[in-house]
Amino acid sequence: MPLARRLLPPLAALRALEALDRLGSATAAAQELALSQSAVSRQLQTLEDHLGTVLLIREKRSLRLTPAAQDYAVTIRAALSSIANASMALRVNPVGGSLSLAILPSFGMRWLVPRLPDFARRHPEVTINLTTRLKPFSFSSEPFDAAIHFGGDWPGTDSLVLMREQVLPVCAPTLLPDGAAAIDRLAKMPLLHIQTRPEAWRNWFTLQGFEPGALPGTTFDQFTTIIQGALHGLGVALLPDYLIDSELLSGQLVRAADTAPVSLGAYHLVWPADRPATPAVTKFRDWLTFQTEEEENLPR
Template sequence: MIAPQRRLLPSIASLRALEALDRLGSATAAAEELNQTQSAVSRQLQALESQLGTTLIVRERKTMRLTPAAAEYAATIRGALQVIAQASLKVQINPRGGSLNLAILPTFGMRWLVPRLPDFAARHPEITINMATRLKPFDFASEPFDAAIHFGNAEWPGTENLKLKTENLLPVCAPKVLRDVTIAHPRDMLDMPLLHIETRPKAWAQWFESYGVDASGISGTLFDQFSTILQAAVHGLGVALLPDYLVQQDLADGNLVVAYGGPTRPLGAYYLVWPVAKSGDSALKTFRDWLATRAEDEDPLPR
């Protein structure tokens, strides 16, 4: 006797056909992506409707479109198909097991994490780390990641975390920007061309506020990544508030100077974050235990 849950598990081929039709909008495009004929895609969709006992496709002349219920179904299975594909890739790349899918912030990942990874690779050659960059928050339920490195205040529901590094910001610029300017007080910075980063929209306002300076209505050029705002500062476009870890080398080389004062009070921190459901994953546990020895602050695990 077949268990009820098994009877409700359609073939991967039919699910892929439905998902592709929903995403691409036509049977022709779905067939081309799946490297199949349109008739094969149509048969898979008919088989899926028959198995589920419900209409999924509205057929009008030579076109197909999903019913509202089918579109919702396709959106749900899309994440499951991604998980299956990622799991299959894991087995191919590392048949001994032990791979970890990690989302990273591009600048922090490249400047802070990647230089430390050779040590992890030497200690744990059995674990493969696959990395992808993500600038904005995401849902672990909809993306195939085991863990992520994020910036904030450790407020992610359904997760546990390890604090890696507190972010302190320095106001920096190219030496030539200050050549004919005297910055005797933080309020003098209001007359400078200020460079802003999209992910820290209130950073300058908080910097001025920490000195008791009203900075309402401040403006300036906006950048979406630290890599571009860093280059803008180096080339003399203005003063930028940048993480101390990011500007250390340019300060040492003389490409940048501190415009005024020292590091700000912490605006947030970088964390390794993982879903509670993944806490027992052996590769993740090995990685976070190793990372805890490289973190700026000692944190109990898990927290």
């Protein structure tokens, strides 16, 4: 029997370990798995026997994982998720491949999703599964084939530039009833920040030839919420132009400075460099290359 096969534990035992780690108690794990507590305990004992190592700290009537077992559970969770995703994709599309893609929520919904029907028409054999991730992660421990990423390098990946982001400062018209503000005045106004671009305002001021001091203000985790903050007059937001076209056209938002949009970074498709790209990733990447060529030819 091959070594890898000898080391492969029973799937039911791995599910019990993952549930105990995530839920924190054997009682909760048993309820989720529709088993008795004693059955969960037996599964975990089976796993300890199979691996030849202690996984559990037994304290009176409770069980908890050792630190090493907690680390093991993180890897097992990713593996179980990959199996579940692959099974779902095969069930939905038994004749084609699948692509598990991590997306940035605003860019994914506003730029990528409207284009996906074209991909589906060209490649009906590929099923795409979308999940939101705001920050880089490890492809070795997360069940993704590729991701949409903004900004600098993502170690261990190859990448394709999708679109450079053009930003401009905007606010509710009530904040600037007399029109756009001078740069030095803008630096003193309440500014809205986004977690994924912590240096965006400072970099923007630098590009305008102005070195600001401290730039305090409210911080948001997503563009959808920072746009709402701007609409309600909470402060001035530095936003991508493609996200606020309708708000500017309707007058709900106005430009806070008489400056041209500037680019502070670009969106990329990234995929792990340490393994061959799957056929689904290759088809998606090639299709996106065509989309970006069209984007470059559009007037801005």
